[in-house]
Amino acid sequence: MKFEKNSELDQANLRIIVASCALVYVGALGFLPGQQVATYLPIVIYISLFLLLSVVLRQAIVRWPGHYPARRVLGMVHDYTGTSFGLVVGGDAALPLYAVMVWVNLGNGMRFGSRYLAIATVLALLALVIVYRLTPAWQAHPFMVLMLLITSTVIPVYAHLLLERTRKASEEAIAANLEKSRFLAQASHDLRQPIHSIGLFTACLRESPLGEEERRLVDNIDRSLLNVSQLFRSILDLYILDNGRVQPSFQSLDLGQFLAEQVRENAEAARWAGVELRLRPCSHWVRVDPALLATMVQNVLSNCFKYAAQRPVLIGVRRRGAGLAIVIYDQGRGIAEEHLPNLFEEFYRVRELRDKDVEGVGLGLSIVKRLGQLMGLDVAIRSRLGHGTAVSLLGLPRVAEQLPVPRDEARQAGLLTGLKVCLVEDDRNVLLATSALLERWGCVVQAELTARDLVSDCDIIVADYDLGNHATGIECIDQLREQRGWAVPALILTGHEVEKIQAALHDRNIAILSKPVRPAELRASLRALRQQPALVPLAEVLPGVIPQA
Template sequence: MKFEKNTELDQANLRIIIASIALVYMGVLGFLPGQRFDTYSPVITYIFLFLLVSIGLRQAIVRWPGHYPARRIFGMIHDYTGTCFGLVVGGEAALPIYAVMVWVNLGNGMRYGSRYLAVATALALLALMIVYRLTPVWQAQPFMVLMLMITSTVIPFYAHLLLERTRKASEEAVAANLEKSRFLAQASHDLRQPIHSIGLFTACLRESQLGDDERRLVDNIDRSLLNVSQLFRSILDLYTLDNGRLLPKLQTLELGEWLADLVRQNAEAARWAGVELRLRPCRHWVRTDPALLATMVQNVLSNCFKYGAQRPVLIGVRKRGAGLAIEIYDRGSGIAEEHLPKVFEEFYRVRLLRDKDVEGVGLGLSIVKRLGQLIAVDVVLRSRLGHGTAVILHGLPVVMAAPQTPSRDEARQAGMLTGLKVCLVEDDRNVLLATCALLERWGCVVQAELTGQALITDCDIIVADYDLGTEGTGIECIDAVRQQRGWAVPAMIITGHDMEKIQAALHDRQIAILSKPVRPAELRATLRNLRDRHLAPVEQA
């Protein structure tokens, strides 16, 4: 409905502009040498009245928006009446007004569709016949009239063909896009599951007593899996951005603690790359979307690990103007000046001879740029060949510091989960086994369930997959347990489906959400945060 309102309003605005131009044109004709103003004064008076009616019609469209066929046809008749009057009274000098008739014909058809184009064409031919019957100059030049009538028929017919082709192409594009969406949604879920379970299994191996050779093998598996996960996430991020479905969800967060947590999550990847990841502590509070900002920083760090291996990376926060900037410096190979304007383009990669084995397809920085536009964060890249690169994310709005939370036990702060009772609900047996094994390695007491039906548990935290097959969703499972227990048990959803869809379904249930494939560090950090939130009231009591 909004589209139709806009098209009709656009047509009304253009009608007023053209009528104003016609008024000026006829006024100028009256003052040309050999011309008398009295000859054109009736036309000028009529166009002035036409302009007043056009303004009234525009206001009616603004006041009562929507699709009203009678109003649209009245607009056409109004346009053709004005052009006919001008052509009849103005005679040969007013012939350029015929261009207005062509505009009325094509304008209505292009804006409203082929049916209105046919009506406009019929009215145009009728108008030309009326002008011919009432104008001696036209009667003296029948071939000119025939040419105008043919033009008024052929041009709309050609426009109709273009409209039909455009409509069919649009329908095919929509159908193809829907099919692509269905395919990506299914492929996303099916591919996430094995990547997720492999990542958890290798994390379990890492927790075991391994020899040096075995640990190197696990490192190689993890590195390869990380590359696959990052590529997979980049493609899905790009798809979500292209669909325009990604909307920022602003929260207030302590930037220093948030960055420290992000550094902990990337510690393993930094170790594999031989990168010393340094963070300058800060105590600033900002309001932003933590998930989108995390994706931006994560993509920048991924580039640092790829192109600045074996060299330190520094992360710091500085005040810039009224806001804050996250600045990430590496001492990698750097980027030549001629490449800098293009590095934010999709699939653009700066390839050096020694980079031939570096994984990636050139999506990271383009995603960073587009996510920055969503949350009003400007992205600036500075680099010198052979000296390294700096990526600056600035424009983060500063807010007043939030109330400080009570201090926590040092062991819990370090991430110890010993004795934590976790109810794990997952219908994929491999994922269930992998997650259960990893949680038990961390010291958790795990109740593993393949279904959420008739679930009875005394757990401290519920971890559920969103899609539990035909027996419901993880959200329904969590709601049932909370109702059974009589309080909001801390809970987490892990999903391979569209995050936006799941977040919309969560509403205000206070349920954490992680997207598969989940990195073990993410899982452990989220479990720790859920546990600490649950224990904080106990400490205060």
């Protein structure tokens, strides 16, 4: 509807512009040699009235936007009436006004479709016949009139054929895009599962007593998995951004604590690259989407690990005007100035011979730029060959400092010991990997492949969203909560789009993690769930649900 409203308004604006040009043209004719102003004065008066009515019609479109067929046809009649009057009164000198007829004909067809093109064509032919009947100069040149009639028929027919081809091509493109979306959604889910399970299995290995050689092999597995995960996430991020499904969720954030967490999460990747991450502490608070900002920082750090290996990387915060900027410096070889304008293009990479083994396809900075635009942030890059590169995330809005939440680190360390977890996952490998990791953290795990006839006295429910044809993770959680009579803390793990799952939750107070889940994310989520208030009545989570006696 918005597209149609704008198209009709554009047509109204163009009508006023063309009428103004016609007024100037006809007015100028009276001052040509051999011409008299009085001859064209009626036309000038008529076009002036035409302009006035055009302005009224435009205001009606602004006041009552939408699709009104009668108003569109009225606009055509208005255009052809004004043009016909000019052609009748102006004679041969006004013949260029025929171009307005062609514009009205094609303009309505191109903007509103073949139906309006047909109506405009019929009205145009009728207008030409009327002008012919009322104009002696036209009657003296019948073949000219025949040419105009043929032109007014052939051009719209050809335009109709082009419109039909365009419509069919558009439908095919939409169908192909939907098919691509379905394929990517399914491929995304199917690829997340093995990446997720491999990550959890390697985390289990890390929790085991290993020799030096075995630990080195686990490092290699983790490093390869990290590269696959980063490429996978980049492609998915780009796909989601292209579909316009990313909406920032702003909240106040302790920037110093956030950056310290990013350093901790990237410490292993930094160690593999031989990079020393140095963080300059800060105490600022900003208002951003933490998840999107984390993706931006991780993508920049990933580039540092690839192109500035074996060198230190400094992360700091600087004041920039009324806001703040996160600046990430590396001491790599730098980037030549001619490459800097192209760095944010998709798949653009500055390649050198020794980069042949560097992982990646050149999506990281493109994603950083587009996520920054979503949050109103700018991204700037400064670099000098042989001196390194600085990437700045600019425009972080400052907010007042919030009261910190005290954390008992000693209590946090053993918070999962003895925690009873009901784990429901229909993929056997993922179930085994998750169960093994939870048990190494001290949890007591009830592992289930299906939610059918499920009974549990767990402290926390962890369920995959897609549990086959019988139930979803949400239905499984609802069933267990109804059975227990209180809102058992719950966590959904999913390989589907998080937005889809959030829409299905309806304020059920269920946490969500997107696969592949990093062990640190899973551990932090379980700790947070265990600290939730106990015995929350089920009716507070799902109003209208009455616990069974």
